[in-house]
Amino acid sequence: MIAFVLLWKASVCCEAELKVKITNSPEEEFLSCDVRSGFDQKRRRSLKFIISRNMAQRVLWIQLEGKKHPYKHLVADVDQYLDDLATEICEKKLKNIEPEDLEFFGYHEEAENDESGEPLRSDIQLKHLKTSGVAPLVVRYPLSNVRVHIRYNLSNSKGSVTLPHSTGLYHHLRQEVYKEFVTLRDGDPEFYFVQYLGDGKDGDKVKDEFQLNAIIEDTPAKVKKREISLGIKIEGRKAYGDYTLKEVSMLFLKEEWNNIGNAPTFDIETLPSSSCTPTEEEFASFVNQLSDKNLVFAGKIPNETTAREFISVFMTTAIRIIQKQHLKSRNLQNLQLFVEENLSGTRGYGPVDYLDRAVDTEPETVMGSAEIEDSDSEPAAKKGKYGDE
Numbered sequence: 001m002i003a004f005v006l007l008w009k010a011s012v013c014c015e016a017e018l019k020v021k022i023t024n025s026p027e028e029e030f031l032s033c034d035v036r037s038g039f040d041q042k043r044r045r046s047l048k049f050i051i052s053r054n055m056a057q058r059v060l061w062i063q064l065e066g067k068k069h070p071y072k073h074l075v076a077d078v079d080q081y082l083d084d085l086a087t088e089i090c091e092k093k094l095k096n097i098e099p100e101d102l103e104f105f106g107y108h109e110e111a112e113n114d115e116s117g118e119p120l121r122s123d124i125q126l127k128h129l130k131t132s133g134v135a136p137l138v139v140r141y142p143l144s145n146v147r148v149h150i151r152y153n154l155s156n157s158k159g160s161v162t163l164p165h166s167t168g169l170y171h172h173l174r175q176e177v178y179k180e181f182v183t184l185r186d187g188d189p190e191f192y193f194v195q196y197l198g199d200g201k202d203g204d205k206v207k208d209e210f211q212l213n214a215i216i217e218d219t220p221a222k223v224k225k226r227e228i229s230l231g232i233k234i235e236g237r238k239a240y241g242d243y244t245l246k247e248v249s250m251l252f253l254k255e256e257w258n259n260i261g262n263a264p265t266f267d268i269e270t271l272p273s274s275s276c277t278p279t280e281e282e283f284a285s286f287v288n289q290l291s292d293k294n295l296v297f298a299g300k301i302p303n304e305t306t307a308r309e310f311i312s313v314f315m316t317t318a319i320r321i322i323q324k325q326h327l328k329s330r331n332l333q334n335l336q337l338f339v340e341e342n343l344s345g346t347r348g349y350g351p352v353d354y355l356d357r358a359v360d361t362e363p364e365t366v367m368g369s370a371e372i373e374d375s376d377s378e379p380a381a382k383k384g385k386y387g388d389e
Helices: 042-054 082-092 169-180 209-217 245-253 279-294 302-327
Strands: 001-010 015-024 029-035 058-063 071-076 103-105 138-139 142-154 157-166 193-197 203-206 225-236 335-344 347-359 365-370
Touching: 015 302, 082 103, 142 169, 157 169, 203 209, 203 225, 209 225, 279 302, 302 335, 302 347
Parallel strands: 058 138, 142 225
Antiparallel strands: 001 015, 015 029, 058 071, 103 138, 142 157, 193 203, 193 225, 335 347, 347 365
């Protein structure tokens, strides 16, 4: 609280003493005057009004979402609500939009630690808002009256969502896919979108709301709905299904294998000795299972699904032997086989065909993984990969 004395010389050559008391707090900001002598009632009221009006004015920094810079807005009445501000913005800035269609985002004194990302309530008074040029009050508004149906995928995992066409569309979409895919929450990697053009072709990268809205505006509307397909990419990494045999061989062996015919013949004798040697019974069971598979499939492996039948025998036998021979090792005893499991690594991400992991350990440990690919074809992720396509 501040108190001071103002000496005022009136034009009628009389001297008066004016005591002014200013109260300034987060809840209220007002001024009261007490004229002891020398003022007529009209002049006293005029002076009080001018001072009060100046004290009540407050600056809000407001940014219309999608615009480059915020603007300064003078508030005449700090007791007004966000609902009143919405009406004023629509009258002056967004003339073809209804006030109830606006959403506000920012900080206010009643919820300083609110990080939910939800719009502010319409009944918040303007005096409780906290704004600056760096952290303005953001106004989200509709861009059209159509809905946008977006099909998206991360590697082989797919999803879709329908959202209103507003300035917050890009933000909404990022929230949706972040919630959908564990890979995007694991370490919070930087990710972006890529437009899908059809026939296995990718279009431009989509890294901001301007690029996304440009795609939507170029897409014809059908019954007040536009439909687009997007892929999700992680900066600095590739989906496992996008790797080719040539890339993998160069990455790990420093050799270039364009197809499986270029790879050297596998020689089991070159492998180091293992502490997990199968018993005669286990080896006989393994051979019998492979023989049965070979008979029922007539010695042919025409596709990936058939190949899995044979590979599963190798995987299950190997893990069972490890489990039995390492009962004293808690990690290996809890070894478990997973199929079509999502994995997030330093070089790649997405589902792998087989994954063995030590479960119920702190932390859980990935022991190995396997991905089946047709070595003479395009990466699997190039084939019909986006949503409902």
